[in-house]
Amino acid sequence: xxxxxxxxxxxxxxxxxxxxxxxxxxxxxxxxxxxxxxxxxxxxxxxxxxxxxxxxxxxxxxxxxxxxxxxxxxxxxxxxxxxxxxxxxxxxxxxxxxxxxxxxxxxxxxxxxxxxxxxxxxx
Numbered sequence: 001x002x003x004x005x006x007x008x009x010x011x012x013x014x015x016x017x018x019x020x021x022x023x024x025x026x027x028x029x030x031x032x033x034x035x036x037x038x039x040x041x042x043x044x045x046x047x048x049x050x051x052x053x054x055x056x057x058x059x060x061x062x063x064x065x066x067x068x069x070x071x072x073x074x075x076x077x078x079x080x081x082x083x084x085x086x087x088x089x090x091x092x093x094x095x096x097x098x099x100x101x102x103x104x105x106x107x108x109x110x111x112x113x114x115x116x117x118x119x120x121x122x123x
Contacts, residue, residue: 032077035118036111037064040085045099047107050088053098081111 040047040060047059054062063085067074070083086108087094095107 029075029077029080031122032115032118033067033074033080036077036080036085036115037067039114039118040111043097043099045097048096048098048104050091050093077115078112081108081115085111 037060040063041056043056043059045056047054047056047062049059049062066084066089067080073083074080085095086106096104097107097110098104
């Protein structure tokens with residue numbers, strides 16, 4: 001099938017737009033993941049991993065290590081949380097966040113809440 005020069009131009013513009021949008025989405029996802037990692041590192045809470053308590057910087061290091069392992073599966077910030085910050089690969093136990101004067105919560109719920117807050121202030 002032969003396309004007119006105008007159709008070829010429109011097709012190229014459409015492809016370019018799709019590429020730019022995909023690149024923008026990837027940049028947004030990376031920005032969200034970076035924010036979540038920084039949020040964990042600066043938290044005034046403790047990160048409970050398999051019954052062992054860790055500081056924010058220690059938690060960030062562990063989550064980032066898991067992120068590097070699962071990077072090819074991570075397409076969204078939600079994927080990042082699911083694969084890197086939800087539960088132990090070995091024991092299957094959910095990670096918990098223990099903040100002063102509050103009940104422990106699942107790390108995934110805590111991070112999803114922060115992600116939603118970050119998205120609201122970023123728009």
